[in-house]
Amino acid sequence: MIEFTNVSKQYPTGQLALYNVNFAMQPGEMVFLTGHSGAGKSTLLKLIAMLERPSQGEIVVNGKAVNKLKNKHIPPFRRHIGMIFQNHHLLLDRSVFENVALPLKITGMHHRDIRRRVQAALDKVSLLNKQKENPMMLSVGEQQRVGIARAVVNKPTIILADEPTGNLDPELAQDIMYTFQQFNELGATVLIASHDQTLIESMNKRIIVLQKINP
Amino acid sequence: MTNVTKTNQRARQYSFFDAWWQHVRAAMAFSLKRLWFNPLSTWITLAAIAIALSLPAGLHLFLKNLQTLTDDKRQVPTVSLFLKQSVTAQQAEDRAALLSELNDIDKVVFVSKEDALKKFGEITGFGETLETLDDNPLPHVLVVTPNLTMTGEMDAQIRKLVRQLKNYPEVDSVQADIEWVQRLHAIILIAQRILYVVSALLLLTVLLVVGNTIRLDIENRKEEIDVTRFIGATRAYIRRPFIFGGLWYGLFGGIISLVIVHFALLFLLPPINRLSTLYGSHFTLSGLDFKMTFLILLISSLLGIVGAWLAVGQHLRKTEVVL
Numbered sequence A: 001m002i003e004f005t006n007v008s009k010q011y012p013t014g015q016l017a018l019y020n021v022n023f024a025m026q027p028g029e030m031v032f033l034t035g036h037s038g039a040g041k042s043t044l045l046k047l048i049a050m051l052e053r054p055s056q057g058e059i060v061v062n063g064k065a066v067n068k069l070k071n072k073h074i075p076p077f078r079r080h081i082g083m084i085f086q087n088h089h090l091l092l093d094r095s096v097f098e099n100v101a102l103p104l105k106i107t108g109m110h111h112r113d114i115r116r117r118v119q120a121a122l123d124k125v126s127l128l129n130k131q132k133e134n135p136m137m138l139s140v141g142e143q144q145r146v147g148i149a150r151a152v153v154n155k156p157t158i159i160l161a162d163e164p165t166g167n168l169d170p171e172l173a174q175d176i177m178y179t180f181q182q183f184n185e186l187g188a189t190v191l192i193a194s195h196d197q198t199l200i201e202s203m204n205k206r207i208i209v210l211q212k213i214n215p
Numbered sequence B: 001m002t003n004v005t006k007t008n009q010r011a012r013q014y015s016f017f018d019a020w021w022q023h024v025r026a027a028m029a030f031s032l033k034r035l036w037f038n039p040l041s042t043w044i045t046l047a048a049i050a051i052a053l054s055l056p057a058g059l060h061l062f063l064k065n066l067q068t069l070t071d072d073k074r075q076v077p078t079v080s081l082f083l084k085q086s087v088t089a090q091q092a093e094d095r096a097a098l099l100s101e102l103n104d105i106d107k108v109v110f111v112s113k114e115d116a117l118k119k120f121g122e123i124t125g126f127g128e129t130l131e132t133l134d135d136n137p138l139p140h141v142l143v144v145t146p147n148l149t150m151t152g153e154m155d156a157q158i159r160k161l162v163r164q165l166k167n168y169p170e171v172d173s174v175q176a177d178i179e180w181v182q183r184l185h186a187i188i189l190i191a192q193r194i195l196y197v198v199s200a201l202l203l204l205t206v207l208l209v210v211g212n213t214i215r216l217d218i219e220n221r222k223e224e225i226d227v228t229r230f231i232g233a234t235r236a237y238i239r240r241p242f243i244f245g246g247l248w249y250g251l252f253g254g255i256i257s258l259v260i261v262h263f264a265l266l267f268l269l270p271p272i273n274r275l276s277t278l279y280g281s282h283f284t285l286s287g288l289d290f291k292m293t294f295l296i297l298l299i300s301s302l303l304g305i306v307g308a309w310l311a312v313g314q315h316l317r318k319t320e321v322v323l
Helices: A041-048 A071-078 A096-106 A111-124 A140-152 A170-185 A197-202 B002-013 B016-037 B039-075 B089-101 B113-124 B127-131 B154-166 B178-220 B222-230 B235-278 B290-318
Strands: A002-010 A016-025 A030-035 A056-061 A081-084 A158-162 A189-193 A206-210 B079-083 B105-111 B141-146 B171-176
Touching (some): A002 A041, A016 A206, A030 A170, A041 A158, A096 A111, A096 B016, A140 A170, A158 A170, A170 A189, B016 B235, B039 B178, B039 B290, B089 B141, B154 B171, B178 B235
Parallel strands (some): A030 A206
Antiparallel strands (some): A002 A056, B079 B171
């Protein structure tokens, strides 16, 4: 599903974020990505979603060599990926419903279908009763769950999460991880970057450790 | 993976046009809503655009009116012969009869000093004052309409005629109406150039105002743009609401500028009518016609779109997603 071969990423500033990364994920697999801060976890996730391009090596996602993807093919490609960040990146000038509906609107879906899909997604993260509220009025945990609803509303094949529990207390964090596990059981390939060792060990999944590089 | 394949099938049910139309409708509504909910900045921008547009539109109108004024006169250029005070009405009429025999002259109208005084009294309303005068200060006048059917320089013909007429003993002075028309034409030519320069500068201003407003709007919505990009929005999708924003700014600014020009016209109309009555003319100001109205709205809308396009294009080129 996701395959990295000799992937390196050097930013224009000269900073070497990833060096010679090799790994593969099977379809439907759930994997944790860990390592010290600055080890390149975020960069690795961004490379998968084509938010960054690799300096070297080949990245295959869903059978496609994405490092060779032309610019105009990137937007449709991203619609197969749901991304979640430590900061929820919700839009505060509109309701929870509108936020979750955004990926569907981008595909040009009709209103009635959008309503059904958004409510289903919000139901999965137990926030159906908050759909009309502004994200600002929600707790941090709820905001993160709205972010997850937005990431999965398009039913993506791949879910990427970058420190999704970074701002949450342990109980809420556990909750979020179980939510991801549910989506994984429904068939999505899930890759979660986290430095919370105890939490990810409790989930009993494959763990990829990024070593800090000293070039 | 079953639910994934189902998604793809569902997505395909929407035709390309369907999706496109959904997007356009949403972008139109969204951009209008944004204008509506930022009334202060919207009105300031619209006012700047409207003022910038109303100046060239007003200038154009002014010139157009000047031109109709001169066009009227050019069809019947006349030469007025002011006769000496010593010339009697009978002598004047004889001269008129003789002149009308000439090849160069189409028609001669004799205006006696008494008629002239009466008319002058009527027009100015000085009738009573004039009655107190012992002598009529006005001379007899012959109004000569030259015969200009011959091809050639109208200008030169008239000048030759004027020289010729001056030589008659009864004639005190000759005035060709053509002169002020020519001067006016020269002035109009200059004014036209000024109009072009001013229009070019002010249209550029509109472009910059719209471009800058949209640029600020983009700055304010950076996060939104980044978010929509990482969930798979195309450039066209991101660009669309801003382009419509530019269109609304241009279109509404254009409409307001038309209103400004119209009210300026209404404001000017009474004194202009009074002035033209004083000159014994039926001239009145004409407003913007349908073609011109349409053209102004078209130009302003296009400027709005181009301004927005430049601003968004610059932003989209500059950045990939930064989160």
